[in-house]
Amino acid sequence: MQHARCAVDGEVWEAERFAALPAAELDAKRRSLSCVQCDEFAWFRKESTHGHPAHFCAHHRDDCDLKVNYVVVDDRRGEPSSAEEEVEAGDDIVVRLDQERGTAVDVTEVQTPPMPGAGGGGRTFAIPGQGRESAQHFTLRRILLRLIQSPDFRTSRRRIALYRDEKSTLVRGEARDVVAAFDEVRPAHNGETQLFWGPIATAGRTADGKVWLNSSDRYQGVSVAIFQDIAEEFLSTFNIEDLDDLEGAHVLVAAKCYVAPTGKIILYCSSPKNIVVRRYRDARLQAEL
Ligand SMILES: [Zn+2]
Incomplete structure (x- = not known):
């Protein structure tokens, strides 16, 4: 997502603008981020070496409109089914x-x-x-x-x-x-x-x-x-x-x-x-x- 709220300054930040913050300020503020809609824990990803632009992610509530699908990285063994x-x-x-x-x-x-x-x-x-x-x-x-x-x-x-x-x-x-x-x-x-x-x-x-x-x-x-x-x-x-x-x-x-x-x-x-x-x-x- 492109925006996240920071509890340190109360501001809603756009990802590119957030990425341009001085390093120390960025490091402090990225520990205080939440989804602008559901208020759940959010984090910042800087521009990646793969070319993905800077963006925010969050562990959204189920009913959040900004919810995106995440996949679990390198889950080689698979996860137990709910039945198991x-x-x-x-x-x-x-x-x-x-x-x-x-x-x-x-x-x-x-x-x-x-x-x-x-x-x-x-x-x-x-x-x-x-x-x-x-x-x-x-x-x-x-x-x-x-x-x-x-x-x-x-x-x-x-x-x-x-x-x-x-x-x-x-x-x-x-x-x-x-x-x-x-x-x-x-x-x-x-x-x-x-x-x-x-x-x-x-x-x-x-x-x-x-x-x-x-x-x-x-x-x-x-x-x-x-x-x-x-x-x-x-x-x-x-x-x-x-x-x-x-x-x-x-x-x-x-x-x-x-x-x-x-x-x-x-x-x-x-x-x-x-x-x-x-x-x-x-x-x-x-x-x-
Ligand atoms: Zn959300």
């Missing part, structure tokens, strides 16, 4: 993070988060198959899909367990207790390791090599920090060649939450096994590629 989901609705969701295909088990502990910008954290990770999502990613992806589609699931007593190995769990409990949307994170989450999910407005990389996935103001500006030593594997697992490709994506991450005294919320991801992204592309644009 119904059948499994009564079962616990168990994710075994150690079951990498034929590869040695090496799941990192969630580390004590360093201060932002201080570097450190994480450790070298045994590389599994390049550019391939594993079985546990598929299960995490199903959880993310349910979170997106079903408000009932978010507050359900459905049991979720993420096992590091046979003996220890990373996250275990009922969905309503162990999963929080970005806008539900509270100071009480500080230091807790659990599942968090929400949309990404911007993505970037700091000089220390960390990849940062930043949500928008309406999601408390929550950031997911992916440690430098797993950044490349994260990018290759999800076939991300350009960080801009992550804009608008939904992310689900098992992470340790850090709430700074300033209120800034950072979710530290220390293993590529603990995160999935669901990317979207305008179906019309994909047809032109």
Whole structure:
């Protein structure tokens, strides 16, 4: 779409004019965008190398006139049908993070988060198959899909367990207790390791090599920090060649939450096994590629 509203200045911006903003202003304002009609989360795409002009996208409400069809990017395994989901609705969701295909088990502990910008954290990770999502990613992806589609699931007593190995769990409990949307994170989450999910407005990389996935103001500006030593594997697992490709994506991450005294919320991801992204592309644009 050509227009989006920015909560920072209250203005309705046209995409080309928005693209011409100074970099720092653009970076701040693109985290505060919404659809001019349905007011849902929106994001900005700059002019692409494929020649698509700058534009805005949004996760519109179903009844929004500006709604466009999105296709999910690189969903290689396909998504479970609603019928399959119904059948499994009564079962616990168990994710075994150690079951990498034929590869040695090496799941990192969630580390004590360093201060932002201080570097450190994480450790070298045994590389599994390049550019391939594993079985546990598929299960995490199903959880993310349910979170997106079903408000009932978010507050359900459905049991979720993420096992590091046979003996220890990373996250275990009922969905309503162990999963929080970005806008539900509270100071009480500080230091807790659990599942968090929400949309990404911007993505970037700091000089220390960390990849940062930043949500928008309406999601408390929550950031997911992916440690430098797993950044490349994260990018290759999800076939991300350009960080801009992550804009608008939904992310689900098992992470340790850090709430700074300033209120800034950072979710530290220390293993590529603990995160999935669901990317979207305008179906019309994909047809032109
Ligand atoms: Zn809309």
